[in-house]
Amino acid sequence: MSHPPPPSRPAPERAPGTGALSHELRVWWDALAAVAAGIVAMIVVAVLGLWAAGADALPSGAFPAVVAATVVTAVGGTVEVSGGAGFVGRTSGGLVVVPLSVTLAGAVAVAVLFLLPLRHRAVAGGTELLGRVARTAVLWLLAVLIVALAARHTFRISLGEDFIDELGEALGATPTVGFRAAVGPTLGYALLWLLVLLAIATAVSRKTPLPSRLLRFQDSVRPAAFAMLVVLFAYVAIGLIVGVAVALSRGHADRTVAVLLLGLPNLAWMGLGIGLGGAWEGQVPAADIGLPVPKPLAAVLRENDGGPATLDLASLSAHDGRAWLLVLLAVLALLAAGFVTAVRSPADRRHWQHALQLAVAAALTLLVIGLLTHVEARFGLSLLGIGDLGDDFGGEVTLQAQLPRLVGLGALGGFLAGFLGSLAASRVRRRGEVDAPPA
Structure with a gap:
């Protein structure tokens, strides 16, 4: 003999506002x-x-x-x-x-x-x-x-x-x-x-x-912004590979590892700016101090015995001819960014629009790099009036980008790379394109 099922209990009511509180x-x-x-x-x-x-x-x-x-x-x-x-x-x-x-x-x-x-x-x-x-x-x-x-x-x-x-x-x-x-x-x-x-x-x-009010901007901002972000991460990855190779093949591996863990993007992104023709102004004390940077860069900063020095492609190549590889790397990186920008953009965008978008993105990227790679360190001791806070017992290390030059060349390089990348992407199916109907 089967027993009737027990009467079901009503589900407990959720207190008002519980869902909002949980969210x-x-x-x-x-x-x-x-x-x-x-x-x-x-x-x-x-x-x-x-x-x-x-x-x-x-x-x-x-x-x-x-x-x-x-x-x-x-x-x-x-x-x-x-x-x-x-x-x-x-x-x-x-x-x-x-x-x-x-x-x-x-x-x-x-x-x-x-x-x-x-x-x-x-x-x-x-x-x-x-x-x-x-x-x-x-x-x-x-x-x-x-x-x-x-x-x-x-x-x-x-x-x-x-x-x-x-x-x-x-x-x-x-x-x-x-x-x-x-x-x-x-x-x-x-x-x-x-x-x-x-x-x-x-x-x-x-x-x-x-938000709905910003949707109209996403097609003009996101492709170029993503492309430049890829360039920055690619430079960090290349710098990491080079740094690991240096640490394994040369002495002072601990010093190299310290640079990688503290200042790898500083050096890698400066390489992008210098490769595009940008420059930094730097100064280090005349006294021999250890600089946690590659030897050619340190040699340029020490050229004027404590006076200001210009760090650019010409001064670096005077100490190491391989510095010209920075130009090739920067050109390839921006061309790849131009191609990615075009491929990720709607199909109805024109070549000059891609060029303009990448020019703005590259200029802003180089501006941020210039601001973030600024260095200013000063320490000194004055004892009985001797030393004057920066002579025998102190010093100053500075490094700052020439922002107008850096940003201007970044915009020019971005415009050219965006146009050429758009031409190269014209043979690739783009977002929004559909196959033509059969005849």
Whole structure:
């Protein structure tokens, strides 16, 4: 004898607003994941790079603070250097440099995890996208603030002469140097860094939906932006291969690894600019200091015994004829970018439109490279009026791009490559094309 089934219980009612609360928590979790991944990626790369450079041997347990300072500079922050030597001396200095290997690791991690929840969606509302950006920015500023507060340390320095060190101790003027992140400027630059990164990532990714008001711009922005991004990553990959080969075949492998983990994009992207005819102005102290750069580049910077030097194709080739390979590499890279731009664009675009799009993208790319490869490092000690903060006991290292020349040649090269790449792509099926109906 079969028993009738038990009466079904009504499903519990979901509390009003539960779905909205769940969505809000999920969005905050997505933002937290992107921020945490970016900070962790930068810390890991900075630790490995500084360890290879020997910074773990710094006195007074300074290594964690140096790692934090490296992360601060990687997001555009400012590190101030100061110190003192009792009543008879003072130390002063500053550091402006972006370790782009650390920056790139964090940028990739943040961008990938920020875009991941938006992939494979047909459309995204402007309010939703701005909300995700705002949540990510809030958590990002909080994380950068914690890192910036950790980026401070003070330790004693040696002048390299026993007599001067003993004199300083006798006079109570033992020189000390300390560094700390400038919290206000660091937070400002870090916020700008994040907003630019998210804008570029959203503009480049074809699988990320745009608000309806921006859809008309995607066909004119995304192909060229993606092409130039591919060029930048290709240069980093080539530089990595060359760097690994140098580390395996020559001495000082630890120094080479340190350069790769801290400044590989700095050198690789400068190679792109120089190959296109751009130039940098640099200056290093007359004293023999070790520069973590290729020998031809260091030789150019030392040519004028501490005076300004121009770093371009002519000056590099005077020390190493292989520098002309940078021209060939830059030409091939831009032609490939022009081809990719045309192939990924709608079929009804004309050659001059592709050329104009790539010209703008290349000019902006070279502008960013010029701004990010700026270096300014200064430190000096004045003891009883001797040294004057930059002579025997100090020095200055600077490197800055000639931006008008760099951006102008980038735009010209991008226009020509975009036109030629469009001609080459005319024989390739493009987006939006269909086969002609049979006769």
